[in-house]
Amino acid sequence: MLQVPLQAVPNQQVQTVLGGQNCSITVYQKPQGLFVDLSVGGVVCSTGILALNGTPLCPFGYASFVGYLIFIDTQGSSDPTYDGLAGRYQMIYLTEAEL
Secondary structure: OEEEOOOOOOOOEEEEEOEEEEEEEEEEEEOOEEEEEEEEEEEEEEEEEEOOOOOOOOOOOOOOOOOEEEEOOOOOOOOOOOHHHHOEEEEEOOOOOOO
């Protein structure tokens, strides 16, 4: 299990290695909620995914991403908002073995 380092800002992009994959993760707040775009090795896997508490952003076997990426509310069961990133809301990467 790895925590993806995010900041409490409304728009950000993070470059990180998850499960041996070079990932680019863009997180951005819209009036409808917090959204995520994911690219692996420069190839777009998913765009405009609404971030919901405990719901996979890109499940196993989806596109070219290997692993399980979710947001966890450490203080309850609310969906994430940018102002709680790096604190209350954490983006977590899990391998298949960790499920």
